[in-house]
Amino acid sequence: MRYLIPSVSALALSATLLGSVAFAQDEEESVTLYRIFVGDHKDSKVTAFDLSKPEKRWTFDTVGQNKLYSVNDGASVVAVQSDNNAVNFINSGISLHSHGDHSDIEITDPSAVEKALTGPRPFHVIDHDGKIVINFDKGGYNDIIDAHELTDGEIESTRLKQARAHHGFAAPVGKGWVTTVASDAPVEGDTAPTRVGLRAVKEDGTPTGEVATCTGIHGEAFSGAFFAAGCKEGILTVTASAGGPVTKMLTYPSDLPSGETTGTLLGAKSMQVFLGNYGAKGLVVVDPADEPHFHYVELPFRRVDFALDPANARFGYVLTEDGTLHQIDVLGGKISKSAKVTEPYSMDGHWNDPRPRIAMAGDDIVMSDPNAGMVRRISKTELKEIATIKVEGKPYNIAVAGGSGKVHEHADGEAQDHDGHAHAHSHGDPQIYKGYFEDSQVKDRPLSDYAGDWQSVYPYLKDGTLDPVWKHKAEKGTSSVEDIRAEYEVGYKTDVNRITIEGDAVTFYKEGQPSKGTYAYDGKEILTYKKGNRGVRFIFKKTEGDASAPQFIQFSDHGIAPNKADHYHLYWGKDRAALLNEVTNWPTYYPSSLKPEQIVTEMKAH
Template sequence: MRHLIRGASALALSTALLGSAALAQDDGDSVTLYRVFVGDHKDPKVTAFDLSKPEKRWTFDTVGQNKLYSVNEGASVVAVQSDNDVVTFINSGISLHSHGDHSDITITDPSAVEKALTGPRPFHVIDHDGKIVINFDKGGYNEIVDAHELTDGQIESIRLKQARAHHGFAAPVGNGWVTTVASDAPVEGDSAPTRVGLRAVKEDGTPTGDVASCTGIHGEAFSGAYLAAGCKEGILTVMASADGPVTKMLNYPADMPSGETTGTLLGAKSMQVFLGNYGAKGLVVVDPADEPNFRYIELPFRRIDFALDPANARFGYALTEDGTLHQIDVLDGKLAKSAKVTDPYSMDGHWNDPRPRIAMAGDDIVMTDPNAGLVRRISKTELKEVGTIKVEGKPYNIAVAGGSGKVHEHADGDAHDHSGHEHAHSHGDPKIYAGYFEDSQVKDRPLGDYAGDWQSVYPYLKDGTLDPVWKHKAEKGTSSVEEIRAEYEVGYKTDVDRITIDGDVVTFFKGDQGSKGTYAYDSKEILTYKKGNRGVRFIYKKTKGDVSAPQFIQFSDHGIAPNKADHYHLYWGNDRAALLKEVTNWPTYYPSSLKADEIVSEMKAH
């Protein structure tokens, strides 16, 4: 299989950034950039372009028609070619790294990942908790791809087997997994096994629980603490618990149109709610926790496609076959406004006939218009067209990567390479960050402040990657490079090279071996150091898990109140009091999505 990149990819990255930044530039170093990926309906290719500078393009040859998914916070794009038994991957070239009060954005050209996954009829893709899961419908298994390895251009997958091949999915839930289950044989009139429910399993597919009934289960999404899936009888919800996944069926209410079901669900990110289809002309807003669980919205014509706004979860958007785009008020459960945006596209005919698809790109809705050979830009507030982009062929499936962040300029003019660069990060009150605060300012913190996938920096110390950091510290202080490195050799030392935190489950990895524990908040302790400054340990106690998982974990990240950590020092062991006395060994973790040069940059900024 060939991956071919065409276009002006050889331009200097700094020039590319200046062009890309035209969409929005809030101040000298703040950039908003959205990159659009379009799969053709007929030709085996994906076309990519920056929304603000669409003449700059990249083309990736594939094997067949693509269904595109933006995954891992937009850092990667998955191209599923179901009819050709292959899944290919593209690094979007846009990475966002959160620092609590702002995000940094790194921009490079998109690039194809050389390795692909092959297998019988790949279909559903789930992106959750650092895992990208692809169901192979005719193979009876799911391939689990590690998201942070994918951003490094590596495809390392684990196979989760199902009892039999069927059109289903598998998903991580807390410290376990769930997978769809199919009947032993097709029911009369069906050509394939009938999907009957969802079952808790281990990562290798070994069952750990009974089947939760969900007839015809299809469509899945995550929002807040919930996974939800559509069934003939209602919506099945799943939550993590110390004893494994817990399911609950929300039956469709009697006042909704009978005989219809939900087969596609979208999950909001900034509030706990789902938007799903319900029959050909309906949508349903699903609140998994509070009644009323369902609010039905009738559309004037059959639905072609719909999307949720990730930036403002109050609104969703649906395109109907008459060419009208509708804004959905999710909170009120009604149509807010509507406007004509394209010629009609009938829903009669084959499900895969070329029809428009929509995706969100900041303040714009981007919509493919296959018959016109266009991608249309539509204002999400006014529902008015603000531009069109000609795309060769029949533009069909669409995915978007990008967002807003700060780009830190360098003396050499390279606006993308973070290595060797100092930048001022705001960590709130600088006195607090330095360890000077009042007791009254200290607040309890949830484990969610530390959620994510984290890598130890100790290997970077050992291989010399962090040597520029010691030199930088020596230039600003009174200690030598050798003295500083020796201190951090003791401080960073650990054999736990990776930690993942999902909900209340913390997994410690030594190589490929993981040790899991479920942890609950166990208060905080304020420590006073020799030089007079202070710090706070936020402490969590194990309530359940592997024997090898520590009884206590204590976080220190220079923060004293709820805020998302951008790195942290972690202390662990079975003696709570003894841990509080440990001040020389403080294993340190940064997001696994960060590359080595970016970590060097972060450290030099502190």
């Protein structure tokens, strides 16, 4: 599998923004906060607490046992009560607002959303592209909620109807939708319709394509450009296209244990890869783009629960019934370390018997321990217990909200945002920087975002100044120093060593000779790269100036909304459309005021 970082994202922000400390402040008032939500196995309630200050509690009453989902970047928590035909919503009190290359995080107390959804047996929840989608198994429909409206406490759902009621799901893919399909009648000996495949539909459920076979379809996730679901035959992948969703079956290879299937999938954000269950004692790593598509990981005991690390998707974590927590090397397809963390929990009995559930909170793993009546906080690097948090009843399902940022102090000493609300400020959203964002987040940008005097970094590559950067990247990744330098030799190559931007005037200096033009905004284009992540080009067209000045210039700086660039990659030429296909040569510019050693430091820090 491949990291979802194109060559132009060489300066991607470090995932270490998500630290293990649940709440910490440094001299610049940076803060990291994780909030834990725990559903009880028996009592109809959800308990919430901050990981750093678990003594402060919030309790939310529901009507039944809760399956919890953290949605909309943790801004909301969905509490599904399948046996009680109800869905409740909680505002987590931690809300991330992206502004391109930085994010604001508002921090308040969590609160219950007044309105709930009711319907026959709600179950699967999908969170994607600003939509929260809940399947009602015995109703034959999905309710679709706008994630941003939910954050504001509003629940106005639209309905996607299915041909017949069944245990399934619906999901947005590009500009279209897909939904599971069930047979007209149950197979002999079964009491429910048999799930047979996936079909492209309109948002109201009207079919737009044929059924793609996927027997017993169950379990779904997004990663990069792919949506995937588990089937009896293999893993069915779905990608967006101008003509609608496109499906492809990845058949289980013969070297996987026979007779097993995948019914639960987790999708990584920083790599294009899925981690799924495969039988009671196995996991399977699924690369949807490249062969071999499957890597099997055999476990020593039956699996209880598993999770992917959103901050470093190279690793997953799985708890087995002997009470051991294992770190899974996703790239290597193997167990990398193991440690005993709780007493055994047998997988014999009912699937919903009280057993531990795990979730990630920065550098920590949080694990419910129903029999012990606590939540355990475990270091993901050492697999050692950091603390235990007593929770009344039988803590069971668990969800996490939170992240890191910087608090901006005003004259009155109170941290506030522009509307007077307390908030933290994060200089850079790692997922946006890596190319993961929703279309609705992309905003037009002015040329003033790129104003200043800029120097090319290509001369520093040629004279060896950037050699420490290549070494640093090689130590962090899987490529050699030589391969990395060769990639950037092509990427940085240019004979324009300086660019100045003032007002609407852009001047290019080639061998010291200026070439000047005035430019007007010509729109933006969202690009999807081969590896599955995306980028935005902000385009300007020449209105007048020297004939040698390019007709079009296209900026890419990993930002997607107005904000001052600290560096950028620039594409230029006569053909607007042709430039969009250029992804190997991306001349890169840093402020001319920076010394070479400062540029090296900047590059190594990202």
